[in-house]
Amino acid sequence: MTRELHQAAEVLRRALEAAGLDPGGLDLAELAMIKAETEERIAGHRTDPEFGSAKPVFVPPDGSIDPGGTG
């Protein structure tokens, strides 16, 4: 485990404990990698040209059911 990954795992451990969750038995290094990669990939789209005007979509997405469809 690299030093950076070890540090990320420790940060995650403290965050879980602060939230009242038990970090025992968890692969914190793997979870820290998943967390970092996921946050980075989502945040990377904040500079997409359409993002500024995008509103959240919750499901069923508004208008997803075509009233003229054949169901």
Add this chain to the structure above:
Amino acid sequence: MPLPGLSAALETTRNEPAQARAIALDAARSLGARGGEFNSFITVVRDPAPAVERSSDRLLGCVFSAKDNIDVAGTITTCGSKVFADASPAADDAWIVKTLKNAGAQCIGKNNMHEFALGATGENVAYGTTFNPWDPTRGVGGSSGGSASAVALRQVHLSIGTDSGGSVRLPACFSGVVGFKPTPGVLPMDGVAGAAWTIDCLGLFTANVVDLRTIWSALRPPAMAQRHHQRRIGYLGDDSMGRVAAPVWSHYLAAVDALRRGGMNMTPISLPGLGDCPFIAMTLAYSEIASLSHELLRTKANLFDPRIRGLMCLGEIWSSRHYVDAQRLRAVFRQRFAEIQKPFDTVLTPTVAVQPPRIGVSAHVDGDPPTQGLYTLMRFTVAFNVIGYPAISVPSGLDGDGLPTGVQLVGRPGQDAVLLDVARCVETVLGVTPAAAVASGSKENIVAYRE
């Protein structure tokens, strides 16, 4: 006695309604504990409630099962977890179960699944791994793996699953059966436990598209004459959604060629920018299930598979800004895909980027994030949960290693019946994959794995 095909069963009960009960009892009684050596079931209903036996019921003679996060009255809904192993049995049927029963179908059990539907391998520490009926050294996929396995083994005509990232289409592909995720909201989720509300969807597994259309027409009678539609298919022709393992890609291109020769209008397209959909889905699913499981994570932590609990814990600590960003991105990707799809009736992609992985081995293709087998498995399917489009995996035959393959067709929101029409055309060209050819010696392979 082997379960008769759906068409034959429906024909039999049309003439003799009372035969429906015999068909269901035979199907239920032929199942071993947990559905047999492949672990396709968690609960078997040995004495299913008799159907009403009206010959007018469209699905009288149909035998079905449901993933174990869907309520069936009188059985425990375990969500594939020890957390709920001692829960009270469901008092009522889920909407989908009730609707199928009202149409004459009979439920013979609850299928094995990835714990809390938070995985795509079918490996389950509480109820045992679901083995791939085509090669028991490989996983069946998930999270609705038991459902796919049950249909591939022809234990049932239909199984109901849930699909928040590909959990119906992916195991369907790995098992050589049809897996359909309709437009979100078309099938009510009442009575489905532990769902990630904003991306989850009920889905259907059948042996072929003909059976699926029979069942779909009972669930959603067409409200109007079907529109004329051509067979214009835009097919993914490059690696804009990430790389695909060589044997899968070559088989996919062969399927594209066959469809072109079969009279389909096939146009290559790129789908750039959808490759990050797995990260959106992970953000939404982990957060939403964490919200549902907030108390359980603190009072029954020791009963979870630690890998599943870890993912839920991530959902607890992600920022609200991160969650809302993910929801906003859905609108961006939805608009991008709508533009690409405009000239086509459907879009075709591989269903999965890899062959079914060996049990215990993480799926990976060059270019995918290391250690994230889930990303590799759901890369093609999850995009259409994120943007809310209907999609179906249709078998495309066996590859050179004798493993099932599949292609994914994506339709237009609300036009599920049109998608099924195109899927039937595709099936006509590519053929129906037969019942899983359970290899001799499979039992020995399973025993060897368990040891």
